[in-house]
Amino acid sequence: MTSAPAVELDRITCTFVSRDDPGQRYTAVADVSLAIAAGEFVSVVGPTGCGKSTLLNVAAGLLEPSSGGVRIFGAPLAGVNARAGYMFQSEALMPWRSALDNVLAGLQFRGVARDEARTRALSWLERVGLAGFGDRYPHQLSGGMRKRVALAQTLILDPDIILMDEPFSALDVQTRQLMENEVLELWAARRKAVLFITHDLDEAIAMSDRVVVLSAGPASHPIGEFAVDLPRPRDVAEIRTSPEFLALHNRIWSVLRDEVLKGYAQHRTTT
Amino acid sequence: MKPSLKLRAWQLALLAALIAAWQLLTSPGLLPPIYFTNPDQAAFFFGQPLEVAARIFRWFASGEIFLHLAVTLFETLMAFAIGTVFGLAIGLWLALSPTASAILDPYIKALNSMPRVILAPIFSVWFGLGVWSKVALGVTLVFFIVFFNVYQGVREVSPTVLASARMLGAGPRQLLRHVYLPSATSWVFSSLHTSVGLAFVGAVVGEYLGSARGVGYLILQAEGTFDMNTVIAGIVVLTTFALLLDALVGAIERRLMKWQPRGGETEKV
Numbered sequence: 001m002t003s004a005p006a007v008e009l010d011r012i013t014c015t016f017v018s019r020d021d022p023g024q025r026y027t028a029v030a031d032v033s034l035a036i037a038a039g040e041f042v043s044v045v046g047p048t049g050c051g052k053s054t055l056l057n058v059a060a061g062l063l064e065p066s067s068g069g070v071r072i073f074g075a076p077l078a079g080v081n082a083r084a085g086y087m088f089q090s091e092a093l094m095p096w097r098s099a100l101d102n103v104l105a106g107l108q109f110r111g112v113a114r115d116e117a118r119t120r121a122l123s124w125l126e127r128v129g130l131a132g133f134g135d136r137y138p139h140q141l142s143g144g145m146r147k148r149v150a151l152a153q154t155l156i157l158d159p160d161i162i163l164m165d166e167p168f169s170a171l172d173v174q175t176r177q178l179m180e181n182e183v184l185e186l187w188a189a190r191r192k193a194v195l196f197i198t199h200d201l202d203e204a205i206a207m208s209d210r211v212v213v214l215s216a217g218p219a220s221h222p223i224g225e226f227a228v229d230l231p232r233p234r235d236v237a238e239i240r241t242s243p244e245f246l247a248l249h250n251r252i253w254s255v256l257r258d259e260v261l262k263g264y265a266q267h268r269t270t271t
Numbered sequence: 272m273k274p275s276l277k278l279r280a281w282q283l284a285l286l287a288a289l290i291a292a293w294q295l296l297t298s299p300g301l302l303p304p305i306y307f308t309n310p311d312q313a314a315f316f317f318g319q320p321l322e323v324a325a326r327i328f329r330w331f332a333s334g335e336i337f338l339h340l341a342v343t344l345f346e347t348l349m350a351f352a353i354g355t356v357f358g359l360a361i362g363l364w365l366a367l368s369p370t371a372s373a374i375l376d377p378y379i380k381a382l383n384s385m386p387r388v389i390l391a392p393i394f395s396v397w398f399g400l401g402v403w404s405k406v407a408l409g410v411t412l413v414f415f416i417v418f419f420n421v422y423q424g425v426r427e428v429s430p431t432v433l434a435s436a437r438m439l440g441a442g443p444r445q446l447l448r449h450v451y452l453p454s455a456t457s458w459v460f461s462s463l464h465t466s467v468g469l470a471f472v473g474a475v476v477g478e479y480l481g482s483a484r485g486v487g488y489l490i491l492q493a494e495g496t497f498d499m500n501t502v503i504a505g506i507v508v509l510t511t512f513a514l515l516l517d518a519l520v521g522a523i524e525r526r527l528m529k530w531q532p533r534g535g536e537t538e539k540v
Contacts, residue, residue: 057434060434060438062434062437062438080437080438081438082440084438085438086434086435086438088431088434088435090429090431091429091431091432092429092431092432092434092435093432093435094432094435094436094449094450094453095432095530095531096453096454096456096457096530097453097530098530105436105439105441105449106439106440108449109436109439109440109441109442109445109449110440137529137530138530139530139531139532140532153435153439157439157440
């Protein structure tokens with residue numbers, strides 16, 4: 001591919017300084033370079049607290065790196081990344097807006113006429129299986145339904161880049177597999193660049209074209225990259241039993257395991 | 272509905288019993304003198320419910336009360352409206368501007384801890400004995416309630432919701448309009464009952480300290496002539512309207528805050 005990658009992280013380092021005590025520093029990620037081609041689905045896995053979300057926030061333009069640069073389709077990123085949609089790990093819906101108003105929020109912020117925004121939001125609600133739930137408020141919906149609303153809210157803007165931060169980690173296993181399949185289906189229809197953060201290796205392999213393994217923090221950096229050449233379309237539940245999947249899983253896990261143990265040991269000493 | 276009807280019945284029965292006991296204990300000569308030597312003294316000090324009721328009836332029948340009530344309610348609503356608008360505006364400003372907030376912090380603390388009722392004489396000098404000195408007093412009481420709630424509300428906006436709105440393309444003005452304001456409003460509404468009550472306090476206390484109209488003025492006049500029945504009648508009228516205002520606020524709150532989960536509500540699907 002000759003065109004510029006959708007997202008290019010170039011030697012990103014993020015050091016956080018404690019506000020109360022400037023001597024206290026923590027380098028979350030160090031010297032991370034990562035490129036995601038247009039239409040590519042890339043997962044980043046790593047032990048807890050390794051700075052996965054930090055990378056995502058840098059790519060979203062919500063967090064400025066201490067050093068290094070971000071290029072979006074070849075252009076340096078300044079401010080919030082307008083070509084990206086972001087699905088957060090925790091609740092990000094506006095609780096004072098109904099499901100419909102949440103979905104059309106992005107269109108509203110961009111000045112799309114109310115009627116048109118409404119029509120498009122209704123069709124997106126239908127696409128994520130929530131037709132007829134538009135007038136519900138987030139607290140009236142189940143966790144899985146809230147995630148669907150968040151998905152519609154992100155995808156309605158048709159972003160070229162989709163950033164996902166463990167979006168399904170709070171869901172039960174069944175709902176989660178359904179959502180993963182739905183996301184794959186929606187992605188296959190439009191082929192956007194996806195940067196998917198997860199701590200679940202199964203999920204990472206089942207969904208992506210490429211899996212990047214991060215080392216344990218502090219100063220985490222990529223320590224392995226694996227192409228996933230399993231056939232598509234995939235069913236995340238079925239693919240987990242295929243021999244290719246298992247072989248790949250073993251290869252990645254052998255790299256990841258030491259880091260997970262390291263991260264776990266650190267976690268125990270710090271808390 | 273049944274248990275709540277039963278509850279209402281008990282509440283009314285308690286009220287009737289209290290009023291009956293009051294009437295009995297203050298009727299001259301009905302009971303042997305227990306404490307007061309003069310049989311009329313009990314009625315003089317405590318008033319009598321029948322007299323109080325007659326007083327209230329005469330007020331409403333003659334229409335004498337309406338002007339006073341209108342004045343008091345006007346003061347209450349103006350104090351509430353002005354105090355809320357100022358509290359909202361300054362609360363939003365200080366919460367979104369850390370520098371201004373840091374500079375003004377000690378002043379806010381001082382103003383809040385000052386017993387602001389003592390400002391009433393100053394307001395009387397500034398605004399005269401009419402309604403506006405009472406409104407000013409009410410505003411100082413309402414302002415801080417709303418201000419602190421808005422300040423807290425803006426500070427407690429979920430960082431995820433904020434980041435999400437920014438990713439969806441919201442600019443600074445849209446963040447204010449669609450994220451900070453709704454979040455702050457929910458905090459304002461949670462304090463609405465208190466602030467309406469305080470607006471009422473401001474109006475009545477202001478009238479009590481010097482005025483020519485209003486229910487507080489009626490009470491002050493009656494007190495001057497040791498007319499305990501009229502004092503109590505004024506208190507009853509004030510209490511009734513305070514309860515009505517509170518119910519009105521409750522109704523508005525339920526309408527506007529339907530997005531908030533309430534305890535015991537399990538409408539999940």
